[in-house]
Amino acid sequence: MERKVRVRFAPSPTGPLHIGGVRTALYNYLFARHHGGDFILRIEDTDSQRFVPGAEQYIIDSLKWCGIEVDEGIEQGGPHAPYRQSERKEIYLKYALQLVESGNAYYAFDTPEELNALREKAEKSGNTFAYNAKIREQLNTSLRLSPEEVKARIERGDQWVIRFKMPENEEVHMHDLIRGDVTINTSTLDDKVLYKSADSLPTYHLANIVDDHLMEISHVIRGEEWLPSLPLHYLLYRAFGWSDTQPEFAHLPLLLKPTGQGKLSKRDGDKMGFPVFPLEWKSPETGEITHGYREDGYFPEAFINMLALLGWNPGTEQEIFSMDELIANFSLEKVGKSGARFSPDKAKWFNAQYMHHRNDEELGALFLPIIHAHGGKACIFLATKIASFIKTRATFVSDFWGLSYFIFNAPTEYEQKTVDKYWKGDNPGYVAQVRELLAGIGDFTKENTEKTVLGWITDNGLPMGQVMNAFRVAVIGVGKGPDMFDICEVIGKEETLRRIDRAMEVLNKQS
Numbered sequence: 001m002e003r004k005v006r007v008r009f010a011p012s013p014t015g016p017l018h019i020g021g022v023r024t025a026l027y028n029y030l031f032a033r034h035h036g037g038d039f040i041l042r043i044e045d046t047d048s049q050r051f052v053p054g055a056e057q058y059i060i061d062s063l064k065w066c067g068i069e070v071d072e073g074i075e076q077g078g079p080h081a082p083y084r085q086s087e088r089k090e091i092y093l094k095y096a097l098q099l100v101e102s103g104n105a106y107y108a109f110d111t112p113e114e115l116n117a118l119r120e121k122a123e124k125s126g127n128t129f130a131y132n133a134k135i136r137e138q139l140n141t142s143l144r145l146s147p148e149e150v151k152a153r154i155e156r157g158d159q160w161v162i163r164f165k166m167p168e169n170e171e172v173h174m175h176d177l178i179r180g181d182v183t184i185n186t187s188t189l190d191d192k193v194l195y196k197s198a199d200s201l202p203t204y205h206l207a208n209i210v211d212d213h214l215m216e217i218s219h220v221i222r223g224e225e226w227l228p229s230l231p232l233h234y235l236l237y238r239a240f241g242w243s244d245t246q247p248e249f250a251h252l253p254l255l256l257k258p259t260g261q262g263k264l265s266k267r268d269g270d271k272m273g274f275p276v277f278p279l280e281w282k283s284p285e286t287g288e289i290t291h292g293y294r295e296d297g298y299f300p301e302a303f304i305n306m307l308a309l310l311g312w313n314p315g316t317e318q319e320i321f322s323m324d325e326l327i328a329n330f331s332l333e334k335v336g337k338s339g340a341r342f343s344p345d346k347a348k349w350f351n352a353q354y355m356h357h358r359n360d361e362e363l364g365a366l367f368l369p370i371i372h373a374h375g376g377k378a379c380i381f382l383a384t385k386i387a388s389f390i391k392t393r394a395t396f397v398s399d400f401w402g403l404s405y406f407i408f409n410a411p412t413e414y415e416q417k418t419v420d421k422y423w424k425g426d427n428p429g430y431v432a433q434v435r436e437l438l439a440g441i442g443d444f445t446k447e448n449t450e451k452t453v454l455g456w457i458t459d460n461g462l463p464m465g466q467v468m469n470a471f472r473v474a475v476i477g478v479g480k481g482p483d484m485f486d487i488c489e490v491i492g493k494e495e496t497l498r499r500i501d502r503a504m505e506v507l508n509k510q511s
């Protein structure tokens with residue numbers, strides 16, 4: 001029987017979720033939905049030293065903003081609750097002891113000072129210290145000490161850890177759904193700590209394997225940085241006797257800096273002025289605020305679309321995908337092996353595409369408070385109307401004011417270079433005639449003004465660009481902007497005529 005697809009996103013709440021993490025969550029989600037499976041959010045908070053307050057909520061809020069729906073998790077609950085590892089504490093010791101029992105793990109009593117001394121000694125002779133088969137028998141471990149001694153040490157409260165006993169010189173054959181077959185010799189690996197008595201907590205490796213097993217995870221889709229841990233994870237599954245049901249693995253390629261050299265970091269974002277986090281983040285320690293896509297005015301759909309294509313390619317030229325289309329088209333086979341270069345310009349491009357097709361009412365509602373903040377007078381209908389004809393010129397809603405301020409404020413001055421270029425020759429006379437034509441229109445709609453003015457220009461064989469640009473500078477004071485007839489309609493007949501009259505007065509005096 002085909003196994004039910006169950007995937008998990010398993011972040012550690014050590015700070016704000018990087019966009020690389022959001023992409024991991026997204027790919028898991030797309031994979032789950034594509035296969036009619038479950039998407040689980042598990043919080044891996046067993047490293048108490050790296051715990052950052054607020055980070056867990058940030059993860060939850062980020063997924064919500066992105067439209068990534070969690071089926072089982074700390075908010076939703078589910079058959080394998082709790083989904084926060086710190087609340088599953090008592091589960092793990094049993095499994096660690098099971099490995100000691102079966103000879104796959106052992107107790108180690110080394111103090112931090114002893115380990116430091118070993119590290120220093122190795123460094124002095126130009127080596128790096130590794131806790132492995134070469135050394136484990138000489139140290140204070142249950143491999144060397146008698147069972148009575150081990151028992152006595154535990155009972156008197158000595159601190160201990162449980163380490164995995166890495167097999168010696170064995171080839172581990174692994175399969176990754178993106179990278180194919182991978183083989184590693186265990187001699188290159190050390191004996192990782194699985195459990196610590198100091199805080200009665202498992203380490204990432206143990207908790208991760210135990211929970212993936214108990215939560216019946218079918219596929220582990222995670223960042224490439226976890227690939228070096230894969231042999232240990234394979235061996236842990238084997239040691240527990242769970243190899244038959246172990247999940248399949250897929251390690252996603254790195255997100256690279258815009259230059260293509262090296263991993264995308266927060267510092268790149270700071271330097272080049274683009275966010276590397278989905279939402280704004282305020283550091284609980286320093287109060288420092290870090291930019292987020294949401295606050296910078298990105299639409300979640302555009303952000304998700306951009307992220308989906310950073311590492312996955314649909315195999316066609318199509319670039320714009322709704323979440324449903326991503327779900328329908330997503331497959332791990334089309335995720336590349338090599339790093340995906342992040343492009344801030346492309347991120348903006350995606351937002352502009354979504355902007356151009358955005359619903360006018362929604363944009364109007366976002367624009368209205370901006371108009372008011374600038375002291376402009378408008379109602380929702382006007383804001384919506386303006387949004388409808390400026391949105392194709394904008395990337396963000398924050399661009400709207402710059403594209404339409406002249407609707408709210410009649411020009412007090414006129415852009416000199418445009419005046420020099422167009423307010424000359426016959427053009428002021430043509431504008432005077434346009435004024436008369438407009439004055440004669442009763443129903444001052446865009447349709448009517450456009451038909452009348454353009455018809456008159458064409459019928460008389462006048463230079464279209466010259467007349468229209470002179471008309472434009474008279475009404476809005478600058479040489480660029482949205483369609484003049486859209487502008488005339490929203491400012492109304494009276495205001496249009498008033499502006500032309502004033503421009504005639506000021507500009508004709510100038511020239």
Ligand code: GLU
Nearest residue numbers: 010011012044208222226
């Ligand atoms: N807690 C790990 C992280 O923060 C999860 C890695 C995994 O998915 O196995 O990335």
